[in-house]
Amino acid sequence: MFPNLSETLSVSRIGREILLIRVEIGIRKGLPNFQILGLASQNTKESRDRLRLAIESAGFIFPFATIIVNLYPNHKPKKVSFFDLAITLGILEASGQWQNPFPQRILALGSVSLSGRIHASEELLELLWASPKTRETIFLIPSELRERHLPEANYIYLSSLEEIKEIDWLPEIITFPPLEETEPESTWDKEILNPSQMLAFSGLCYSLLGRHHALMVGNPGTGKTKLAQLVSQMQPSWQPSDLNLDEGIPLSARYCLNGKVKPRPFRQPHHTTTEQALVGGGSSLTLGEVSLAHGGILFLDELTLFREKAIESLREPMEAGKIEHARVLTRETLPADCTVIAALNPCPCGNYLGIKTCHCSKKQIRDYLRKISGPFLDRISIHIHLFNQNESRTVEVVREDYRRKLNEAMDFRMARLVEERKREVFSSPAERMNGGFEKSLLRFSYRQKQNTMQLARTIADFNLSSTVKEQHLLEAYEFVQNSLFFEDLN
Numbered sequence: 001m002f003p004n005l006s007e008t009l010s011v012s013r014i015g016r017e018i019l020l021i022r023v024e025i026g027i028r029k030g031l032p033n034f035q036i037l038g039l040a041s042q043n044t045k046e047s048r049d050r051l052r053l054a055i056e057s058a059g060f061i062f063p064f065a066t067i068i069v070n071l072y073p074n075h076k077p078k079k080v081s082f083f084d085l086a087i088t089l090g091i092l093e094a095s096g097q098w099q100n101p102f103p104q105r106i107l108a109l110g111s112v113s114l115s116g117r118i119h120a121s122e123e124l125l126e127l128l129w130a131s132p133k134t135r136e137t138i139f140l141i142p143s144e145l146r147e148r149h150l151p152e153a154n155y156i157y158l159s160s161l162e163e164i165k166e167i168d169w170l171p172e173i174i175t176f177p178p179l180e181e182t183e184p185e186s187t188w189d190k191e192i193l194n195p196s197q198m199l200a201f202s203g204l205c206y207s208l209l210g211r212h213h214a215l216m217v218g219n220p221g222t223g224k225t226k227l228a229q230l231v232s233q234m235q236p237s238w239q240p241s242d243l244n245l246d247e248g249i250p251l252s253a254r255y256c257l258n259g260k261v262k263p264r265p266f267r268q269p270h271h272t273t274t275e276q277a278l279v280g281g282g283s284s285l286t287l288g289e290v291s292l293a294h295g296g297i298l299f300l301d302e303l304t305l306f307r308e309k310a311i312e313s314l315r316e317p318m319e320a321g322k323i324e325h326a327r328v329l330t331r332e333t334l335p336a337d338c339t340v341i342a343a344l345n346p347c348p349c350g351n352y353l354g355i356k357t358c359h360c361s362k363k364q365i366r367d368y369l370r371k372i373s374g375p376f377l378d379r380i381s382i383h384i385h386l387f388n389q390n391e392s393r394t395v396e397v398v399r400e401d402y403r404r405k406l407n408e409a410m411d412f413r414m415a416r417l418v419e420e421r422k423r424e425v426f427s428s429p430a431e432r433m434n435g436g437f438e439k440s441l442l443r444f445s446y447r448q449k450q451n452t453m454q455l456a457r458t459i460a461d462f463n464l465s466s467t468v469k470e471q472h473l474l475e476a477y478e479f480v481q482n483s484l485f486f487e488d489l490n
């Protein structure tokens with residue numbers, strides 16, 4: 001009976017959109033011809049020659065007929081796709097060499113080599129995670145993915161086309177155990193800090209706990225970069241709610257090859273980085289550093305060397321935890337909830353306010369800091385000062401102790417937030433302020449007051465305290481007050 005038709009499902013990605021594709025195959029008598037319709041990628045078009053050989057190597061017959069492959073919906077370009085396996089199954093089914101033995105529909109994803117081997121790739125795995133999953137579908141995937149962390153679904157693993165002849169075993173329903181996180185690589189266990197560095201270190205710990213952005217202003221050699229590196233290895237473990245795979249972060253950015261979750265990211269772009277590299281966008285909507293640092297730290301060393309436009313582009317993600325990009329017809333939102341930690345010298349020579357002599361004039365310093373705008377500074381709660389002074393005392397910090405403390409504090413904070421949401425009672429530290437403290441806030445803008453309150457709440461969480469105490473407010477006040485450094489220059 002001609003023409004013979006078959007239909008298999010597969011998946012394709014255009015930009016960030018995931019499309020379920022119907023791979024329709026029609027075979028009819030006629031001159032040998034193999035056509036693929038429906039805006040296939042170059043790689044899919046090339047599969048015509050590849051599959052002919054692969055099907056024969058696997059011991060099947062490649063039909064001597066006219067074969068039409070239609071990728072539905074036809075009008076959408078199939079930029080990223082792995083249709084080889086789906087097309088092969090369709091050809092075998094339409095030519096009567098194979099029949100789907102299951103009541104469910106089959107969704108196939110896989111590349112096929114000339115010898116008929118079936119292969120996977122990181123991109124394929126990402127498509128698999130993004131595919132719509134129902135009990136009504138059986139996924140046919142490369143057996144290379146057997147050891148990988150996969151979403152819950154019905155799977156049949158294949159290593160070569162030959163195994164198609166034997167597909168009658170029941171699919172494995174895979175439910176994976178909770179995600180396991182790899183330990184962050186550590187280059188330090190203990191570190192000796194002076195009192196100013198210790199204060200900075202605490203500030204950065206609060207920054208990690210409450211996602212407060214931090215800015216370190218200090219003379220060269222006071223340990224700004226070192227401190228950022230230290231806290232990069234102290235980031236708390238992921239909370240389950242952080243690991244939402246549908247949010248658009250590529251799997252490879254989030255998972256190791258063994259399927260374990262990577263620790264929270266630490267990104268340190270160079271100061272020559274463009275605005276687009278920092279926040280993403282462009283015609284193919286690439287992820288910027290802010291998105292790659294989602295859930296972790298974006299460290300900007302020597303902030304004054306960055307381009308003004310690049311610094312300004314951070315305002316939206318710093319405020320909203322995401323970034324919107326205008327597309328031709330729509331707007332796309334990418335996640336960008338990272339903690340920005342920036343560092344800079346206080347003046348062109350670097351010695352301002354330190355023990356060495358600074359010869360810069362007020363005007364030179366103002367010009368030097370001009371790129372750091374008011375709105376940018378408003379988004380920073382933790383202002384850290386590291387100026388050279390004679391400090392002989394030292395403190396030892398042990399990484400493991402602080403990481404454990406941070407994890408406990410994070411659990412405490414999350415539980416508090418859940419509880420508050422349930423009771424719809426939100427702790428408002430502002431009500432607990434006493435009159436004397438209000439006076440010391442006189443110079444603060446509304447925004448600086450808000451920052452102080454929010455930071456005080458985080459410091460309370462760090463100390464596992466359900467109420468915000470005066471000592472927490474005072475500590476928060478010190479960090480926010482340092483921001484007046486910029487105003488005092490004017």
Ligand SMILES: [Zn+2]
Nearest residue numbers: 347349358360
């Ligand atoms: Zn100077």
